[in-house]
Amino acid sequence: MSETKGEDTEKSPDGSSTYSNSSMLSLPDDALRSILEHSSPPLEYQRWEWEGIVRQTCKTFQRLTSEQNLLPRVLRLADFAMYESPLRPGSHVDVRAGILTSLLEHKRMAEALTELHVNWLSVSRLLNGEPAYEDGNNELLLSDDEVMSALQSLLTTQSSLPNLDWLDVHIEHTVLQKPDLVDTDVLEKMPAALPSITKLTLGGCFPVMVQLPLPDPAQIRVPMESRSRFRGRYLTTPELEHFFRSIQSQLTSLSLYEIQLSHSHIAAFLPLIGKHLTRLEIFNCEQGIFRPRARVSDATATFIAQHCSNLESFGIAGSDITATGLSAILEANRNISKLNLSRIENRRMNYREIMDVIERWVPRVQSLRHGSIFRFDRERDWVVSPGLISLINSQLRHPDGGGVSLRTLQVSRLFYRVSPRRRELALRSLRYALNNGVQRVEVCPAVHPQRIDRDVFRDGHQDVLRALEAEFPHVSFVELPHPFYVEGSECNGID
Numbered sequence: 001m002s003e004t005k006g007e008d009t010e011k012s013p014d015g016s017s018t019y020s021n022s023s024m025l026s027l028p029d030d031a032l033r034s035i036l037e038h039s040s041p042p043l044e045y046q047r048w049e050w051e052g053i054v055r056q057t058c059k060t061f062q063r064l065t066s067e068q069n070l071l072p073r074v075l076r077l078a079d080f081a082m083y084e085s086p087l088r089p090g091s092h093v094d095v096r097a098g099i100l101t102s103l104l105e106h107k108r109m110a111e112a113l114t115e116l117h118v119n120w121l122s123v124s125r126l127l128n129g130e131p132a133y134e135d136g137n138n139e140l141l142l143s144d145d146e147v148m149s150a151l152q153s154l155l156t157t158q159s160s161l162p163n164l165d166w167l168d169v170h171i172e173h174t175v176l177q178k179p180d181l182v183d184t185d186v187l188e189k190m191p192a193a194l195p196s197i198t199k200l201t202l203g204g205c206f207p208v209m210v211q212l213p214l215p216d217p218a219q220i221r222v223p224m225e226s227r228s229r230f231r232g233r234y235l236t237t238p239e240l241e242h243f244f245r246s247i248q249s250q251l252t253s254l255s256l257y258e259i260q261l262s263h264s265h266i267a268a269f270l271p272l273i274g275k276h277l278t279r280l281e282i283f284n285c286e287q288g289i290f291r292p293r294a295r296v297s298d299a300t301a302t303f304i305a306q307h308c309s310n311l312e313s314f315g316i317a318g319s320d321i322t323a324t325g326l327s328a329i330l331e332a333n334r335n336i337s338k339l340n341l342s343r344i345e346n347r348r349m350n351y352r353e354i355m356d357v358i359e360r361w362v363p364r365v366q367s368l369r370h371g372s373i374f375r376f377d378r379e380r381d382w383v384v385s386p387g388l389i390s391l392i393n394s395q396l397r398h399p400d401g402g403g404v405s406l407r408t409l410q411v412s413r414l415f416y417r418v419s420p421r422r423r424e425l426a427l428r429s430l431r432y433a434l435n436n437g438v439q440r441v442e443v444c445p446a447v448h449p450q451r452i453d454r455d456v457f458r459d460g461h462q463d464v465l466r467a468l469e470a471e472f473p474h475v476s477f478v479e480l481p482h483p484f485y486v487e488g489s490e491c492n493g494i495d
Helices: 021-025 029-039 044-055 059-068 096-105 107-112 145-156 184-193 224-229 237-246 263-276 298-307 323-332 351-361 387-396 420-435 461-471
Strands: 009-011 017-019 074-076 115-118 166-170 199-203 253-257 279-283 313-317 338-340 367-369 408-412 440-444 476-479
Touching (some): 029 059, 237 263, 263 298, 387 420, 408 420, 420 461
Parallel strands (some): 115 166, 313 338, 440 476
């Protein structure tokens, strides 16, 4: 079979004309680039494999893919738990460890990556394609040692991900049996591995506290049988200070939860990064399992206000702050538009005062979350109190004439075991907000969804939720799978 120079066809054995292999490659580069773009798989995570195959086709495609850099910028590790190859549709395999190892072996892949997202499915062990649970316990998932090891290698190898901007590790704290991803060694080496990091989320990924020298069981706040599952490793103040001092870029977003923090920890690292932060979230970072627990308090809130003045998003959960501490933070950060005050446990907290503080310092707030695990109380819950209506009215009267800016509300266990009177008060406030611009209502569970007994929640919860959905079809009602919605994470399990 011969080919004449300048011809676009060649003869097959039966005498028919076929296009030569060189015909397409003779097209202009712009046309070839368009062909590449339109032939890529519909799912972004499949482009890792597709791009590798294309580069092996010919030198022309190798050159064009290098120039155009068609590799994905985002890696969601859970996508590779049951990976379906574009070449083998219908076949699903676990390639999580493989994709992580490839990033270490192929510099070009690593250099393309700007976001890495890790959730519980990313690191849990699979059995016949399904998550595997601890023997005799259908609540705790087993971790995959191979995936954990590969991920730790990626996070500790110098300049392994040189252009990574966002590391998002969001492993729900009640799920994984051994969330031992970020230990002291990983924490020490991570800044050198991720020299370009500006957004950092670390949650539920710290080693479990076990084999502690425990005093008399009567003095322990958590049940004896639960103590080995208590989350949140204690990191020393020097360890955290060294970590944040070693970060080579300017952090703009920091979200931490399920790591034991005291005021001294925050006082050590926040002066190093606070002035550049636009987002700060500290969830369930209480220190110690014995009384008294050292939670973030008004003293810490005042310290945050002194060192953070550019926040646009702020969240705190499991804290002891009062309206005084919150006022200090909001006064110093009047551009905050997203505010999360989940599970504030100070019994002196009065949500009428909290709403007054919000209305005074951040009247144009767009997102307001409160995921308390406690039952409604007229003085402590902002949905039941008149404060929500007052905030809506304040936004309607705001001088900028923009109307209601509040778009997202989060509540816990929508009207779960609430007296008829308080339910009516809450419905009145909520309906007023929905009639005046709120477009999304998030319902935060008190426990992880795997532990929810749906029959319990039928005590007013489901009926009221369905009625509201019918009454406000333009509003999005979302039942969160995790106790806390983390703004600094993509792994909240709903989007």
